[in-house]
Amino acid sequence: MDSDTLLARITDYASRPNPYPLYAELREAGPVVWQAGGNCLIGGYHQIAALLHDPRMSADPRTRGEMTHKPPFLRLDDPEHHRLRTLTMRPFGPPHSPRRVDSMRGEIGRITEELTETFEAGRQIDLVDDFAYPLPVAVICRLLGVPHEDEPLFRAWSDAIVASADVRPDQDTTDTDKAGDQARIEMGGYLVNLAEQRRGKPGDDMLSAFANELDPALRLTQEELAETAVLLLIAGHETTVNLITNGVLTLLRQPEQQDRLRREPELLPRAVEELLRYEPPVHMRERIPHADMEVAGTRIPAGTSVILVFGSGNRDPRRFPDPDRFDPTRADNQHFGFGSGIHVCFGAPLARIEAYTALGALLPRLATAQLVQDPPPYRQNAMLRGPRHLPIQL
Numbered sequence: 453m454d455s456d457t458l459l460a461r462i463t464d465y466a467s468r469p470n471p472y473p474l475y476a477e478l479r480e481a482g483p484v485v486w487q488a489g490g491n492c493l494i495g496g497y498h499q500i501a502a503l504l505h506d507p508r509m510s511a512d513p514r515t516r517g518e519m520t521h522k523p524p525f526l527r528l529d530d531p532e533h534h535r536l537r538t539l540t541m542r543p544f545g546p547p548h549s550p551r552r553v554d555s556m557r558g559e560i561g562r563i564t565e566e567l568t569e570t571f572e573a574g575r576q577i578d579l580v581d582d583f584a585y586p587l588p589v590a591v592i593c594r595l596l597g598v599p600h601e602d603e604p605l606f607r608a609w610s611d612a613i614v615a616s617a618d619v620r621p622d623q624d625t626t627d628t629d630k631a632g633d634q635a636r637i638e639m640g641g642y643l644v645n646l647a648e649q650r651r652g653k654p655g656d657d658m659l660s661a662f663a664n665e666l667d668p669a670l671r672l673t674q675e676e677l678a679e680t681a682v683l684l685l686i687a688g689h690e691t692t693v694n695l696i697t698n699g700v701l702t703l704l705r706q707p708e709q710q711d712r713l714r715r716e717p718e719l720l721p722r723a724v725e726e727l728l729r730y731e732p733p734v735h736m737r738e739r740i741p742h743a744d745m746e747v748a749g750t751r752i753p754a755g756t757s758v759i760l761v762f763g764s765g766n767r768d769p770r771r772f773p774d775p776d777r778f779d780p781t782r783a784d785n786q787h788f789g790f791g792s793g794i795h796v797c798f799g800a801p802l803a804r805i806e807a808y809t810a811l812g813a814l815l816p817r818l819a820t821a822q823l824v825q826d827p828p829p830y831r832q833n834a835m836l837r838g839p840r841h842l843p844i845q846l
């Protein structure tokens with residue numbers, strides 16, 4: 453089959469349950485695979501790693517000439533990215549000792565207990581709606597200082613923003629983009645308003661910390677606060693849910709590994725790393741060269757949309773022995789689950805705690821559980837890939 457239609461085939465909804473054979477085809481087709489639309493795909497582990505650390509690569513959509521508002525720092529380049537990332541991380545505590553996140557452990561345990569209380573044998577649950585979605589949402593709301601009861605309001609915004617951020621090579625995206633922009637403005641306004649209410653009467657949440665920063669050099673502008681708070685709320689909404697759901701799906705498909713984790717719970721942290729490699733929540737990210745450059749002997753002109761397929765790099769046999777095997781004891785597991793380089797996920801410590809707690813609480817209940825539907829129905833999104841529902845008979 454033609455390699456220049458690979459992106460269209462990968463993003464085709466029919467590929468959602470299992471994109472991995474297409475990723476193998478991508479790695480086979482070459483280090484740089486041009487697509488009919490003029491963009492290119494990179495699926496090899498070593499090329500992806502090199503480009504994520506290459507200062508010539510921009511994360512900013514404006515580098516390919518797209519006229520857009522200033523994006524959140526996920527899509528800005530240094531030095532501006534660095535300034536905003538550092539300011540945003542301040543409430544998380546000093547680097548490498550995330551105090552605030554650590555203090556969330558007890559809370560995460562309590563929320564997990566509450567959600568799993570009614571998971572009794574004989575009952576059918578939807579793991580997504582009954583657990584994997586409400587847990588990270590409650591956690592990020594608590595951390596940011598957003599009233600949990602407003603969740604239905606920002607779930608709609610979150611859906612619209614995530615739909616507009618997906619990779620959709622052969623679709624007219626005008627309407628989705630417009631809806632995404634509108635949702636971003638409304639959600640940003642809502643969060644700025646909440647932050648304003650905390651000025652002078654701070655709680656222990658991030659919006660309070662942003663609103664009450666006294667040092668003008670460390671203060672976010674209103675626009676930056678809106679973009680950053682939206683980014684955090686969306687990141688808390690849309691990724692951890694997939695890690696937990698993909699994790700349970702993988703374990704229900706591989707009962708012998710599940711038994712092993714019940715017998716050796718100390719393997720859980722490594723199993724979570726392996727899940728981030730084997731079934732990552734984020735499958736691809738875009739970068740754009742500032743200037744013409746060469747990758748593995750191929751010239752890539754400035755402004756080209758280069759799609760780095762993390763999900764493929766994670767299964768590259770040149771990096772990971774036996775890559776299609778889920779091995780919770782795998783060592784030397786530097787996956788792209790949280791990205792790499794300057795944009796590496798800073799929510800990773802929080803996401804890891806959530807995943808250990810969730811899987812630790814679910815494992816005893818999964819021993820006799822059955823998947824009701826395999827493969828389960830997936831969400832539309834190809835970039836943030838995961839099941840929309842996961843019905844399980846306990």
Ligand code: HEM
Pocket residue numbers: 511525526527537683684687688691692695732733734737738788789790791792794795796797798799800802803
């Ligand atoms: C399992 C859950 C998560 C996964 C798999 C994940 C994955 C990622 C990945 C792959 C990136 C890099 C994107 C790129 O290079 O373009 C990223 C960045 C980011 N993530 Fe996460 N994430 C998760 C949870 C979270 C949480 C809970 C938060 C917030 C508390 C968060 C906040 C961020 C932010 C702010 C960035 C941008 C960092 C930057 O540009 O410097 N993430 N995440």
